[in-house]
Amino acid sequence: MHGHDHAHHPALQHHFSTMSQQREAGVLGMWVFLLTEVLFFGGLFITYTLYRMWYYEAFAAASKSIEITPGLINTVVLIGSSLTMALSVRASQTNQRKATVNWLIATIILGSVFLGIKVYEYADKFEHHHVPGPSFQFASEHGAEGAAHEAAPAEGGHEVTMGPDQLQRTTQIFFSLYFVMTGLHALHMIVGIVILFIITWMAHKGRFDSEYHAPVEMTGLYWHFVDIVWIFLFPLLYLVERHN
Amino acid sequence: METPVYPAHNYLSNGHGLKSWLLTKDHKRIAILYLISISAFFFLGGLFAVGIRLELTTPQGDLFQPDTYNKFFTLHGVIMVFFFLIPSVPAVLGNFLIPPMIGAKDLAFPRINLLSWYIYVIGGIFTLFAIVAGGVDTGWTFYTPYSSASSSTNVAATALGVFIAGFSSILTGLNFIVTIHRMRAPGLHWFKLPLFVWAHYATSLIQVLGTPVVAITIVMVFAERAFGFGIFDPQRGGDPVLFQHLFWFYSHPAVYIMILPALGVISEIVSTFSRKRIFGYSFVAFSSLAIAVFGFIVWAHHMFVAGITVYAAMVFSFLSFSVAIPSAVKVFNWSATLHRGSLSFEAPMLYVYGFFGLFLIGGLTGLFLATLGTDIHLHDTYFVVAHFHYIMVGGAIMGYLGGIHFWWPKMIGRMYSEFWSRISAILVFVGFNLTFFPQFVLGYMGMPRRYHMYPDEFQVLNVLSSGGAAVLGLGYLLPVIYLVYSIKYGEVAGNNPWGASGLEWRTQSPPLTENFLEVPTDIPEAYEYTPKVIREAKLV
Amino acid sequence: MSSVHVSPLSTYLTIFTALMVLSAITVGAAFVDLGSLNPVVALAIAGLKATLVILYFMHVKYSSRLTKLTVVLSMFFVAILFAETLMDYATRGWLNYVPMGQ
Known part of the structure; x- marks a missing residue:
């Protein structure tokens, strides 16, 4: 890969002098993009952190109202898709065209399963009026148990136990964040799946080899990042307080 | 000296017609596309400023309705900040110059570069739509809950425009970072890079680190406004101060997106005209990075009276002073470079002298505002308005115009009118001070910002300010005329009209599409102005 | 500079297994009352999982x-x-x- 001159690889763009320069530029570019993504989600996580500190009771109650099973299945599915993605990168590194394509398809399938389950979960939220907005309604069946717990005292004179009005307002904040966070995550998945389709097509056409597979590698980095976001979202949204 | 010949083959002659421009991947042509579009936005933003200054010539609110006035200052801010200042130097000069400065044929991702311009244009269209549809009145800061729950104007379209334009900025920054890391000519190590490139590296870091935070903040405002989510609106249990934290986490460093590239321009011009290496090169280089990092830890000095705790305010006040250190390092090192250098008075240099004066005043008044006690008096007065115009207009635009005048012969291959360029530099300096210095006094006397009427005793200073704005406007219009004129009728500039040492001056003007016929090999030290180099450079 | 590193298949499978086990633990831990340690444990596990993905799946190691x-x-x-x-x-x-x- 380094140093020794090859005849021009067909994928070498004119403004790069070597394939390895091109690859390193591409991979660094993807990492800088992920740097941006980390800060993008970082803004959401700080918002979540603040309101969870302020309205712990509501967050616990709202989180408890979410079914844990679909979330757990999705965790398994998404980490599984990360594995298949990693394996397709490995296959492209080692010149196995068929395996590259197959692992990519597996990744697409798992990603779609994740989104399918997400659709089911969203539909469930709509049904229970857990979508923030004018029709939002959080029945306080969990509220009574939650009331036993102390909310983190954020401001002096802050009410420790929430009345139904406040519970309604503050669980709406939880669900607002739930939808913004999982919605943006799902949007990233959709973009990822579109990219995966393109990459799969290119791999199928035999565009990649052990010397030129940066697009597969970069797609992989993106996909793993999306996986990491979910790794944090899962406990933060589904597991705020499950004991008692 | 032989008369230079205008090169027959160059990036401008390589392809004609609109399509060859709109589908170009050449960083130089993309820079020209940016130059045209940001200039258009600059004059649009300027029009709103004209409206503001006209209204403020009289104490009564007699020209506009208060609501209209609110829209005017909002649109002036939104357009100038997001559609002119943030792209200005990087998207035009950085785009054009970074590849030739590092001996590369293009940026690392030419297609992404073009994409960033299209994204910018789409963002701009959203904002223009908002203007046509009746404007927006939240102020450029989009403070919640007014923006997310109360205002009945086109907040969503404007916010979306800003959100989209942000991605253009991110992509430009990403492209620069990768280019500077991966595309340097062999032998061009970091400490041989022009300080312009260092400054752009630091700027790019801010762009990729800060912009996403404001992007997600806008998404949340949008969700609250469009879908009735509850996030920042206190009636729904949200915290508007959190919005301000997130907004300023980006928007304070954004000031350095505007000023850092201008500082890089100043370094180039100063060393070229004083024929000396920049004094303390590495200090100036690292001061750019320091400004980028410090820029991220001081944001809440915009929020001293917004309801943050005094403890946080004290820490932020203290940290804010830290930015003064790398800024001062730069000013001292430029002064040391000029010391016993050969001073000259070409137009780029005039802009530099102007820059020194304005940046100094802008920087020092920043210290007043960073001081907790004085800020409580000065907050939201014209003192703040004057301060940030001294930095963002006095600093950033002086650097931008200086850079345009410095590299115009390289970009176009022809010289502009020496006489008129000096006149316009002087007009800008005089007009600027006349416009904004009175505002320091007004602010100190207690005139609040964002009001369309004021007590009678403030009128003299306001008229002075409006008069200065007229001079300033003339100073901004003149370059358009003589620069455009020079494209056709200017004298042929030659490869290196200023006798500068940078790599970009070794190639022809205007450059070839690929910048260099061969990748440059004997890389000079940065700013190598030995007598031999000067002699040889002058021969070209 | 960096030549391309090809990790053995076993690495990927081991990491995947570890991620699965950690996911199970995180769910299990949520049902145990650890007081103020609950979120700490959840975040520590998430951080560990993220680190594994970054180091091995994303090849940062x-x-x-x-x-x-x-x-x-x-x-x-x-x-x-x-x-x-x-x-x-x-x-x-x-x-x-x-x-x-x-």
């Missing part, structure tokens, strides 16, 4: 120093965002602060 620096940089700036924002909220209520005009 075998990547250039620049890549490692990029990862660290992103966390550093998120840490600034968190630390300084919370610096404000954590000190709320220390002083019975009445904003002017109220």
Whole structure:
């Protein structure tokens, strides 16, 4: 890969002098993009952190109202898709065209399963009026148990136990964040799946080899990042307080 | 000296017609596309400023309705900040110059570069739509809950425009970072890079680190406004101060997106005209990075009276002073470079002298505002308005115009009118001070910002300010005329009209599409102005 | 510079298994009352999982120093965002602060 001159690889763009320069530029570019993504989600996580500190009771109650099973299945599915993605990168590194394509398809399938389950979960939220907005309604069946717990005292004179009005307002904040966070995550998945389709097509056409597979590698980095976001979202949204 | 010949083959002659421009991947042509579009936005933003200054010539609110006035200052801010200042130097000069400065044929991702311009244009269209549809009145800061729950104007379209334009900025920054890391000519190590490139590296870091935070903040405002989510609106249990934290986490460093590239321009011009290496090169280089990092830890000095705790305010006040250190390092090192250098008075240099004066005043008044006690008096007065115009207009635009005048012969291959360029530099300096210095006094006397009427005793200073704005406007219009004129009728500039040492001056003007016929090999030290180099450079 | 590192198949399978086990633990731990340690445990496990993905699936372990620096940089700036924002909220209520005009 380094140093020794090859005849021009067909994928070498004119403004790069070597394939390895091109690859390193591409991979660094993807990492800088992920740097941006980390800060993008970082803004959401700080918002979540603040309101969870302020309205712990509501967050616990709202989180408890979410079914844990679909979330757990999705965790398994998404980490599984990360594995298949990693394996397709490995296959492209080692010149196995068929395996590259197959692992990519597996990744697409798992990603779609994740989104399918997400659709089911969203539909469930709509049904229970857990979508923030004018029709939002959080029945306080969990509220009574939650009331036993102390909310983190954020401001002096802050009410420790929430009345139904406040519970309604503050669980709406939880669900607002739930939808913004999982919605943006799902949007990233959709973009990822579109990219995966393109990459799969290119791999199928035999565009990649052990010397030129940066697009597969970069797609992989993106996909793993999306996986990491979910790794944090899962406990933060589904597991705020499950004991008692 | 032989008369230079205008090169027959160059990036401008390589392809004609609109399509060859709109589908170009050449960083130089993309820079020209940016130059045209940001200039258009600059004059649009300027029009709103004209409206503001006209209204403020009289104490009564007699020209506009208060609501209209609110829209005017909002649109002036939104357009100038997001559609002119943030792209200005990087998207035009950085785009054009970074590849030739590092001996590369293009940026690392030419297609992404073009994409960033299209994204910018789409963002701009959203904002223009908002203007046509009746404007927006939240102020450029989009403070919640007014923006997310109360205002009945086109907040969503404007916010979306800003959100989209942000991605253009991110992509430009990403492209620069990768280019500077991966595309340097062999032998061009970091400490041989022009300080312009260092400054752009630091700027790019801010762009990729800060912009996403404001992007997600806008998404949340949008969700609250469009879908009735509850996030920042206190009636729904949200915290508007959190919005301000997130907004300023980006928007304070954004000031350095505007000023850092201008500082890089100043370094180039100063060393070229004083024929000396920049004094303390590495200090100036690292001061750019320091400004980028410090820029991220001081944001809440915009929020001293917004309801943050005094403890946080004290820490932020203290940290804010830290930015003064790398800024001062730069000013001292430029002064040391000029010391016993050969001073000259070409137009780029005039802009530099102007820059020194304005940046100094802008920087020092920043210290007043960073001081907790004085800020409580000065907050939201014209003192703040004057301060940030001294930095963002006095600093950033002086650097931008200086850079345009410095590299115009390289970009176009022809010289502009020496006489008129000096006149316009002087007009800008005089007009600027006349416009904004009175505002320091007004602010100190207690005139609040964002009001369309004021007590009678403030009128003299306001008229002075409006008069200065007229001079300033003339100073901004003149370059358009003589620069455009020079494209056709200017004298042929030659490869290196200023006798500068940078790599970009070794190639022809205007450059070839690929910048260099061969990748440059004997890389000079940065700013190598030995007598031999000067002699040889002058021969070209 | 960095030649392409090809990890053995077993590495990927081991990491995947570890991620599965950690996911199970995180769910299990949520049902046990650990007091104020519940979120700490949840975040520690998530952090560990993320680290495994970054190091092995994303090959950062075998990547250039620049890549490692990029990862660290992103966390550093998120840490600034968190630390300084919370610096404000954590000190709320220390002083019975009445904003002017109220």
